[in-house]
Amino acid sequence: xxxxxxxxxxxxxxxxxxxxxxxxxxxxxxxxxxxxxxxxxxxxxxxxxxxxxxxxxxxxxxxxxxxxxxxxxxxxxxxxxxxxxxxxxxxxxxxxxxxxxxxxxxxxxxxxxxxxxxxxxxxxxxxxxxxxxxxxxxxxxxxxxxxxxxxxxxxxxxxxxxxxxxxxxxxxxxxxxxxxxxxxxxxxxxxxxxxxxxxxxxxxxxxxxxxxxxxxxxxxxxxxxxxxxxxxxxxxxxxxxxxxxxxxxxxxxxxxxxxxxxxxxxxxxxxxxxxxxxxxxxxxxxxxxxxxxxxxxxxxxxxxxxxxxxxxxxxxxxxxxxxxxxxxxxxxxxxxxxxxxxxxxxxxxxxxxxxxxxxxxxxxxxxxxxxxxxxxxxxxxxxxxxxxxxxxxxxxxxxxxxxxxxxxxxxxxxxxxxxxxxxxxxxxxxxxxxxxxxxxxxxxxxxxxxxxxxxxxxxxxxxxxxxxxxxxxxxxxxxxxxxxxxxxxxxxxxxxxxxxxxxxxxxxxxxxxxxxxxxxxxxxxxxxxxxxxxxxxxxxxxxxxxxxxxxxxxxxxxxxxxxxxxxxxxxxxxxxxxxxxxxxxxxx
Amino acid sequence: xxxxxxxxxxxxxxxxxxxxxxxxxxxxxxxxxxxxxxxxxxxxxxxxxxxxxxxxxxxxxxxxxxxxxxxxxxxxxxxxxxxxxxxxxxxxxxxxxxxxxxxxxxxxxxxxxxxxxxxxxxxxxxxxxxxxxxxxxxxxxxxxxxxxxxxxxxxxxxxxxxxxxxxxxxxxxxxxxxxxxxxxxxxxxxxxxxxxx
Ligand SMILES: Cc1ncc(C[n+]2csc(CCOP(=O)(O)OP(=O)(O)O)c2C)c(N)n1
Ligand code: SF4
Ligand code: SF4
Numbered sequence: 001x002x003x004x005x006x007x008x009x010x011x012x013x014x015x016x017x018x019x020x021x022x023x024x025x026x027x028x029x030x031x032x033x034x035x036x037x038x039x040x041x042x043x044x045x046x047x048x049x050x051x052x053x054x055x056x057x058x059x060x061x062x063x064x065x066x067x068x069x070x071x072x073x074x075x076x077x078x079x080x081x082x083x084x085x086x087x088x089x090x091x092x093x094x095x096x097x098x099x100x101x102x103x104x105x106x107x108x109x110x111x112x113x114x115x116x117x118x119x120x121x122x123x124x125x126x127x128x129x130x131x132x133x134x135x136x137x138x139x140x141x142x143x144x145x146x147x148x149x150x151x152x153x154x155x156x157x158x159x160x161x162x163x164x165x166x167x168x169x170x171x172x173x174x175x176x177x178x179x180x181x182x183x184x185x186x187x188x189x190x191x192x193x194x195x196x197x198x199x200x201x202x203x204x205x206x207x208x209x210x211x212x213x214x215x216x217x218x219x220x221x222x223x224x225x226x227x228x229x230x231x232x233x234x235x236x237x238x239x240x241x242x243x244x245x246x247x248x249x250x251x252x253x254x255x256x257x258x259x260x261x262x263x264x265x266x267x268x269x270x271x272x273x274x275x276x277x278x279x280x281x282x283x284x285x286x287x288x289x290x291x292x293x294x295x296x297x298x299x300x301x302x303x304x305x306x307x308x309x310x311x312x313x314x315x316x317x318x319x320x321x322x323x324x325x326x327x328x329x330x331x332x333x334x335x336x337x338x339x340x341x342x343x344x345x346x347x348x349x350x351x352x353x354x355x356x357x358x359x360x361x362x363x364x365x366x367x368x369x370x371x372x373x374x375x376x377x378x379x380x381x382x383x384x385x386x387x388x389x390x391x392x393x394x395x396x397x398x399x400x401x402x403x404x405x406x407x408x409x410x411x412x413x414x415x416x417x418x419x420x421x422x423x424x425x426x427x428x429x430x431x432x433x434x435x436x437x438x439x440x441x442x443x444x445x446x447x448x449x450x451x452x453x454x455x456x457x458x459x460x461x462x463x464x465x466x467x468x469x470x471x472x473x474x475x476x477x478x479x480x481x482x483x484x485x486x487x488x489x490x491x492x493x494x495x496x497x498x499x500x501x502x503x504x505x506x507x508x509x510x511x512x513x514x515x516x517x518x519x520x521x522x523x524x525x526x527x528x529x530x531x532x533x534x535x536x537x538x539x540x541x542x543x544x545x546x547x548x549x550x551x552x553x554x555x556x557x558x559x560x561x562x563x564x565x566x567x568x569x570x571x572x573x574x575x576x577x578x579x580x581x582x583x584x585x586x587x588x
Numbered sequence: 589x590x591x592x593x594x595x596x597x598x599x600x601x602x603x604x605x606x607x608x609x610x611x612x613x614x615x616x617x618x619x620x621x622x623x624x625x626x627x628x629x630x631x632x633x634x635x636x637x638x639x640x641x642x643x644x645x646x647x648x649x650x651x652x653x654x655x656x657x658x659x660x661x662x663x664x665x666x667x668x669x670x671x672x673x674x675x676x677x678x679x680x681x682x683x684x685x686x687x688x689x690x691x692x693x694x695x696x697x698x699x700x701x702x703x704x705x706x707x708x709x710x711x712x713x714x715x716x717x718x719x720x721x722x723x724x725x726x727x728x729x730x731x732x733x734x735x736x737x738x739x740x741x742x743x744x745x746x747x748x749x750x751x752x753x754x755x756x757x758x759x760x761x762x763x764x765x766x767x768x769x770x771x772x773x774x775x776x777x778x779x780x781x782x783x784x785x
Contacts, residue, residue: 003618004618005614005615005618005624109629110629162627162652165627165629166625166626166652167624167625167626167627168623168625168626168649168652169618242653244651245650245651310653311651311653311655312653312655322656323655323656325656325657325674325675325676325677326657326675326677326678326679326713328675329674329675329703329709331701333668333703334668334692334695334702335638335694336636336637336638336668336669336692337692337693338602338635338636339693340635341603341635341636373694373699374697544693548696549691549696550691550695550696552698563690565723565732
């Protein structure tokens with residue numbers, strides 16, 4: 001057996017390979033993205049980026065109905081987008097096994113909310129496995145696909161950021177070999193969900209859950225680890241690891257499957273102790289179900305609902321003891337918030353929006369960082385694709401003068417994800433806002449994945465590249481301009497004109513992300529600030545480029561300097577300097 | 589050593605190559621026969637934000653998160669980001685810090701202050717502190733971008749692992765065309781550390 005270090009995401013991809021998965025589809029989203037970046041390394045799996053999560057799941061459903069095994073992956077909020085097919089898939093069940101990975105993000109390390117997707121298991125009546133480390137991530141992926149076929153149901157695999165991104169030692173297994181050859185057969189009673197058929201399927205769904213609940217009591221993934229026999233703990237996933245650290249002597253019922261719960265097993269376990277803790281992160285998902293069984297437990301009366309559970313937080317909640325730092329700095333430390341890269345093509349657009357006093361309905365991507373100082377030019381952010389609809393609604397309630405300030409800002413990948421529908425609405429219903437598409441040729445935020453507008457597939461093959469201009473025109477946009485955001489004056493002129501226009505207009509700011517993997521942008525030699533010419537006016541600082549540093553003690557008022565290790569020579573700062581102080585290139 | 593869990597932290601600024609350093613470190617520890625868990629947060633934090641990677645090894649490791657006051661060793665790629673994570677260390681922990689300041693935006697904008705005499709403060713709290721000039725070492729190795737591997741080299745003296753296992757792992761994990769300069773950076777880091785101790 002080969003031993004290796006894998007992240008949870010790598011282990012899921014390996015599990016899919018070992019389980020004979022034929023099709024993997026996903027839309028990127030932290031912390032799930034690396035799953036597909038790894039399935040694509042296995043030639044037996046057809047891996048692809050879908051334009052959004054709903055399409056990803058529909059592709060997976062098609063593969064499953066055709067008799068092939070399928071893996072679909074997304075971040076927690078992606079399941080909201082895919083929820084429509086999901087709930088009905090629960091009724092149809094599968095043909096080839098289908099596993100849907102939901103990667104949740106407690107603590108919101110890089111998300112807009114911290115919803116607990118275990119609730120989807122109960123809501124959609126779909127079983128859910130929850131691994132606690134990379135070995136289980138691999139094993140449970142295989143298991144989920146077997147169980148999917150055994151019980152004719154889609155199966156959830158839920159990870160959290162700490163599981164997806166932690167690496168731990170894994171033993172690899174051998175791939176299965178005896179899977180049936182995919183084929184289609186007509187079976188409308190199962191696959192055509194009209195009321196008459198769906199009504200009957202619903203009965204099967206309820207029966208399936210009851211059978212699984214009984215079955216789960218005897219399965220090794222729900223196991224009891226004996227301790228000193230004084231307190232009982234019911235837990236799963238990453239919380240299990242924390243429980244082992246903080247309560248090493250407790251008896252633990254570790255649940256590998258968090259829905260449906262093995263009720264008899266829980267009852268027998270809980271009966272043995274005076275005190276039972278349910279240790280879980282986020283919502284009281286297990287706790288509420290256990291309480292509904294009439295069992296008294298401690299849970300969210302002691303543990304936090306918000307944020308991650310960490311070993312430290314668990315210890316404090318259970319014992320009142322806080323882990324103690326030996327040394328803590330006395331002074332407040334400066335924050336180091338994330339920032340757009342030096343040379344990022346988004347930067348000048350936000351400088352412009354700031355100067356034009358736009359009110360910006362925003363969206364999600366690297367450009368969301370445009371809300372931060374000094375750019376301070378994004379005023380809303382809800383979910384992917386929301387910016388355009390938000391701008392429409394806002395312009396409907398404001399007077400004409402105010403409405404001119406409204407600009408929707410959206411990235412290329414986000415526009416193709418769910419933004420295009422908003423644009424259809426804007427034109428169709430005769431609104432009058434300005435839409436700015438920041439086309440940096442990639443899905444940068446999540447680590448630069450290809451998308452239908454980039455012209456390449458996940459595997460790096462060339463493919464048809466969506467013509468954004470033609471797409472916008474086809475939905476009725478009459479005023480469309482493409483600008484190069486590295487030309488600040490022109491960008492400003494165009495945005496200003498379009499904001500003033502009382503009709504829908506689209507401006508596409510096109511310039512590749514500094515970090516695109518395929519033809520990486522050429523870094524030019526760093527620029528230098530001429531200290532003689534720099535008057536200390538700070539105009540260049542308005543760009544918020546991390547390469548421009550301020551030396552407060554130089555000259556009378558201080559002076560700007562450019563860090564040659566960070567600057568990529570993009571040429572934006574000379575355009576905002578009024579004194580022609582930035583120009584020469586750094587040597588070497 | 590084998591039955592106690594050892595806690596290592598690597599901190600710095602997103603984009604400094606912390607991920608590769610922690611990958612190499614955990615791979616080496618696994619090859620040396622330990623149970624290893626490693627954790628860091630990807631995503632937002634990588635765009636120039638503050639980044640910390642937790643690596644724990646021993647006979648059996650459960651959680652990948654190092655609680656406050658329990659870190660044994662901190663490798664800091666930048667001074668403020670070294671200072672920021674000192675609360676995670678136990679008394680007497682070892683610190684290896686890159687002698688480099690990268691000013692965060694609020695400091696550049698004059699809104700917040702970079703701590704003064706930061707090197708002295710770190711040394712005072714943790715006498716077993718080693719300051720290295722990573723960029724100088726990396727530049728000598730042929731490319732300032734090998735700074736992560738140079739810093740890793742400065743830290744290895746603190747771990748129970750043969751130098752050859754490190755080299756072998758680097759050979760497997762670093763792309764061919766960058767390998768020689770990285771091996772060189774690693775050795776320069778090691779020499780710099782042993783010259784000071
Ligand atoms: C429903 C949903 N899926 C995925 C994500 C994760 N996500 C956030 S932004 C983004 C893509 C951003 O790409 P783009 O719009 O091109 O902007 P860029 O980052 O390139 O500037 C993704 C995948 C999310 N927040 N919500
Ligand atoms: S990754 Fe690309 S899009 Fe994102 S901040 Fe950096 S340059 Fe800008
Ligand atoms: S040229 Fe100016 S704006 Fe561009 S990366 Fe260098 S310092 Fe930053």
